[in-house]
Amino acid sequence: MDRPARDVRTLPKAHLHLHFTGSMRSETLLELADLHGVRLPDSLTSGRPPRLRATDERGWFRFQRLYDIARSCVRSEDDMHRLVREAAEDDRAEGSGWLEIQVDPxxxxxxxxxxxPAVEIVLDAVEAARAATGIGIAVVIAANRTKHQLEARTLARLAAQYTDRGVVGFGLSNDERxxxxxxxxxxxxIARHAGLFADPxxxxxxxxxxxRDCVDVLGARRLGHGIRVVExxxxxxxxxxxxxVCEVCPASNVALGVYDKAADVPLRTLFEAGVPIALGADDPLLFGSRLAAQYELARDEHDFTDAELAELARQSxxxxxxxxxxxxxLLDGVERWLAGVGAEFVPTRPPVA
Structure with a gap:
């Protein structure tokens, strides 16, 4: 008789691709919108992920517009603290013992x-959430590639000032085209000279x-997505x-139209080529699934065994x-999960960045 598949929510893992605004719970968005008098479009109030396809200019504009509306609901220090705390709580429930959250201040x-002040509020919120949930949290400061490069340099210099408070990397987000x-x-x-790793x-x-540009020019140690390297x-x-490391986010790849369906995401091709993978949820608010769902997708759509899922967790x-x-x-916890020892993963102490 086949053994039931292990619960991926209890598999210890690290979460390396989560955006600050996109980490928001749907119910939190509704409450903050009501608090601050922000009118949300129906696509953000239905309780279901909006239908998106960002492979053309119009589709990306719509995605960015929804993202900007959600961001506009986060207006106070209390709001910032709430988002970080809830992201940590949600990650802990999904088996993550380490979170690196990306934010454009x-x-x-x-x-x-x-x-x-914006950066310091985020770092204060991280410290509080770390103590409250017991999971380690670090921060990647990200520049917006659709804005001027001088703004990116300003952010790099700012990030460099907080390496002793948990800022660990420097990213580059938005439409790479x-x-x-x-x-x-x-x-x-600037970021590398300060000891920050490159995560564009x-x-x-x-x-x-x-x-190639990210690796050869920016010195990327990790890649946000990177899935199309299979080409x-x-x-x-x-x-x-x-x-x-490729921070692969299967659900968002499908939601944004990079691939038509989950089975088309070339996750196994990347895995079998020996490229390190860290599965990520990207923007759960808009894509409708959190971290554990990415592991379930690997199992259900790509026939990853429990041993292979454990290897994905190790790589993260x-x-x-x-x-x-x-x-x-965390690695010891992965081995215990694979051996069927223990029903739930709980961090034993609040790690520090």
Whole structure:
């Protein structure tokens, strides 16, 4: 008799691709919109993920508009604390023992007194959520590639000031077709000199050329998405050899129209090529699924065995910047999960970044 599949929510893992605004619970969005008098479109109030397809300019504009509306509901220090705390609570419930959350502080600075206060509020919120939930949390400061490169340099310098408070990386988000990576080389150079790792988005809406730019020019240690590297086997071999982690977000790949259905996401191709993978939820608010669902998708749509799911979890942990003792604790938990020991994963202490 076949053994029942193990619950992926109890599989210890790290979550390396989650955006601050997109981490919001749907019910929290509704409450904050009501509190601040923001009128939401029907697509954000139905309780179901909006229908999106961002492979063309019009589709991406619609996605960005919905994202901006959701962001406009986050207006106070209390709101910021709430989002971080709830993201940590949700991650803990999904088996994550380490979260690296990505935030662009320019989006919140006008309402919070400037860039520096915005970053400090996020870091205060992270510290409080870490203590409350027991999971480790670190921050990746991200620039918007559709804005001027000088803004990215400002953010890199700002991020460099907080390496002792849990800022660990520097990212580059938004539509990669509208802001090529080489324009941001100087910003990433500033970040690297401060000890921050490079984590730009690449290889989702644009193909392998975007990934090459991120790796060769920006010095990417991890790639936000990176899934379309499968279109260039030679480049895929480079990522495998250099152990450059792809933060793969299957549900968002489908929601944004990169692939038509979950079975089309080339997750197994990437896995079997030896490219390190860290499954991520990206923006659960808009895509309708959180971290554990990505592992379930790997199982249900790509026939990943429990042993292979455990390997995905290991790769997420090893791809993180969690301290060595936290990584060991999580990796030990993966082995216990695979051995069927223990019914629930609970971090034993609140790790620090």
């Amino acid at each position: 320019t989006s919140y600075a006008p309402r919070l007194g400037g860039l520096t 509208r802001g090529r990576a080489p324009a941001f080389e100087k910003a990433f150079e 988005h690449g290889g989702e809406l644009d193909g392998p050329r975007s990934i 260039d086997p030679e480049l895929m071999a480079v990522l495998a050899r250099r152990r450059i 942990i090893l791809g993180s910047v969690a301290p060595a003792e936290v990584q060991r604790e």
